[in-house]
Amino acid sequence: MSFDEAVRLTEILLGFAFAQQSIEHVRSYANEMRLHLPRLFLSVLLMVGFHSAWVLVLLLVLGLAMLHRYQGPYNGGADRMSLLVLVCLCAVHFAPSLRWQEVAFGYLAIQLTLSYFIAGWVKVVNHDWRTGQALRDVFQFSAYPVSESLRQWAKSPRMMLAMSWSVILFELLFPFSLVSSLSSIIALAIAASFHFSNACLFGLNRFFWIWIAAYPSLLWFQQRVFAVTL
Amino acid sequence: MIGTLKLLIPALLPSWRFFDTIGPSPRIQFTVLSSESETPSQWQEFRPRPATLSLAQMLRRMLWNPSWNESLFLTSCAERLCQQPTPHSEDEILKRIRKGLLTENSQHSIGDATYLQFRLVLVKRDSAHPQQVSFQSRIEPLRSRA
Numbered sequence: 474m475s476f477d478e479a480v481r482l483t484e485i486l487l488g489f490a491f492a493q494q495s496i497e498h499v500r501s502y503a504n505e506m507r508l509h510l511p512r513l514f515l516s517v518l519l520m521v522g523f524h525s526a527w528v529l530v531l532l533l534v535l536g537l538a539m540l541h542r543y544q545g546p547y548n549g550g551a552d553r554m555s556l557l558v559l560v561c562l563c564a565v566h567f568a569p570s571l572r573w574q575e576v577a578f579g580y581l582a583i584q585l586t587l588s589y590f591i592a593g594w595v596k597v598v599n600h601d602w603r604t605g606q607a608l609r610d611v612f613q614f615s616a617y618p619v620s621e622s623l624r625q626w627a628k629s630p631r632m633m634l635a636m637s638w639s640v641i642l643f644e645l646l647f648p649f650s651l652v653s654s655l656s657s658i659i660a661l662a663i664a665a666s667f668h669f670s671n672a673c674l675f676g677l678n679r680f681f682w683i684w685i686a687a688y689p690s691l692l693w694f695q696q697r698v699f700a701v702t703l
Numbered sequence: 704m705i706g707t708l709k710l711l712i713p714a715l716l717p718s719w720r721f722f723d724t725i726g727p728s729p730r731i732q733f734t735v736l737s738s739e740s741e742t743p744s745q746w747q748e749f750r751p752r753p754a755t756l757s758l759a760q761m762l763r764r765m766l767w768n769p770s771w772n773e774s775l776f777l778t779s780c781a782e783r784l785c786q787q788p789t790p791h792s793e794d795e796i797l798k799r800i801r802k803g804l805l806t807e808n809s810q811h812s813i814g815d816a817t818y819l820q821f822r823l824v825l826v827k828r829d830s831a832h833p834q835q836v837s838f839q840s841r842i843e844p845l846r847s848r849a
Contacts, residue, residue: 497769502798540710544791545783547776550721556714588719595723610725614826616778619764619771620756673761676771 479693480565480578481522484529486686487558488520491532493682494548494555508539526566533559551679557584558687575697582694585687586648589664593644602641605634617675643667657695661688727827729781729837733800735816739842743820749800750774773799781823784838796821797843804845819845 474482491512498509512535518528536556539547546552564577601607612618613627626632643663650660665688668681732746750770764771777799780792800821804813823838 493766497767497772500769502802537707537711541707543776543795544789545710545779546714547779548772549775549779550717550719553714553717556711557717560715584717584719588717591719592721595720599723601725607722607725610828611722614828615725615728616730616775618752619761620753622755669765672765673758676764676768676775678765678768679772681765 474689474692474696476571476575476578476693476697479689480562482689483558483562483581483686484522484525485520486682486689487555487562488516488518490555490679490682490686492516492520494679504542508535508542511535526563529559529563529566533563548679551677551683554588554680554683554687557581558683561690578690579694579697581687582690585684585691586651588684589644589647593641593647596637596641597645602637605630605637608633608637608640617677619674619676623674640667651691651695651699654692654695654700657692661691727825727835729778729785729823729825731777731781731796731800731821732824733804733819733821735804735813735845736818736820736842737816739818741818743822746822749777749821750803781838784823785825788838793840797840801843801845813845817845818842 495509495513495516498505499513501509512532515528515532515535519525519532533556536559539552540556558581561577561581564580565574568574568577596602596607599607601610609627609630612624612633618624618626647660647664650656665681665685668677668684672678672681731749733749734743734746736743777796780795783789783792784796797819801819804819820842821840822836825835825837827835
C-alpha cells in the first residue's frame with residue numbers, strides 16, 4: 474500500500490468512525506449537538522476528500538472543544554485513539570517534507586503496535602490476569618458486560634483462563650507480525666475480530682471503528698520499514 | 704485552554720494500559736423524593752442492563768449504541784467522582800438521570816416525585832463487603848432543567 478493510498482484510506486475510515494460517533498448524539502443536548510452536527514458534516518467532507526487538510530484542522534478544533542465539554546474523553550480509549558489519528562493526519566498534511574510526513578504517519582503505526590503490546594505486557598505481569606481471575610472480575614462485576622446473562626461466563630474459570638491467555642499472547646506477539654506483509658494482514662484480521670468481540674460483549678463499538686481506522690498506517694509502515702530492511 | 708491541552712496529552716502519548724487491574728466498579732443508583740427533607744430509602748439502579756441481548760441486537764449496536772455509550776461516560780464520571788469529586792461529574796450524572804426519568808419511554812417510575820438524588824455504590828470482588836457507598840449527590844429538583 475503506497476503512502477498516499479494509506480493516508481487517504483485512513484481519512485475515509487476516520488471520517489466514517491467520527492460520523493458513526495456523532496450520529497449517536499443527534500438526539501442529545503443542545504450544547505452537544507452544537508459540536509456533533511458540525512463534526513458529522515465535516516466527517517462527510519473528509520470521507521469524500523474535500524479540502525482534507527483544513528477539514529482535519531477543524532475536526533481537531535472540535536475534538537479539543539469536546540475534551541473541554543466532557544472534561545476529558547467521552548468514551549475513554551476510543552476518544553484518545555480518535556485524537557491520535559486526527560493529530561497524526563494533521564501532521565501529515567502540514568509537514569514540510571515527505572520525510573516528516575512519513576514520521577508523523579509512522580508514529581501512528583508505532584502507537585497502534587504499542588496499543589496491543591503494552592496492553593499485553595501489563596496483563597502478563599499481573600498475577601490475576603495470568604490465573605484468569607482478572608477476566609472473571611471483568612465479567613462478574615465490572616460495568617462492561619452488556620447483559621446479565623454474560624455475567625454467568627465468570628462461573629467458567631477454564632474458559633476465563635483460556636480467554637485471558639489468548640488475549641495476552643496475541644497482544645504480546647502482535648509486534649512480531651510486522652516481519653511480513655502476510656503476517657501483518659493476518660494479525661490485523663485477528664485484532665479486528667478481537668475488537669468486534671469486545672463490541673458485542675462489552676458494547677465497545679467505537680473502539681472497533683476507530684482502531685480499524687489506524688490499520689492502513691501499519692500496512693504502509695510494514696512495507697516501508699520491513700520490506701526495505703529485510 | 705491550558706487545561707484542555709493537558710487533556711490532549713494522554714491522547715498524543717497514550718499509556719495503553721487497558722484493564723491492567725480490575726478495581727472496584729461504581730454503580731449509579733438514584734432515588735426520587737417528594738421533598739428536600741425526605742430521607743432516601745428506595746434506591747434504584749440507573750439503566751440496569753438487560754437480562755439478555757440477542758446477536759442481532761449486538762450487531763445493531765455496532766452502528767447505533769448511544770444509550771450504552773452514554774452509560775460508559777457516566778461510569779467515567781462516577782470513577783472521577785470517586786477519585787477526585789468535581790461539580791462537572793456530579794452535574795453530568797444528575798442531568799442525564801433526570802432526562803432519562805422524564806422521557807416518555809423511561810423504564811423507571813417516578814410518580815409525583817419532585818426531587819432527585821443519586822449515590823455511587825462500589826462493587827468489588829471481596830465477598831465479605833461486596834458493596835460500599837462511596838458518594839452521595841446533592842438533592843436537586845427533578846423538573847427544573849428538563
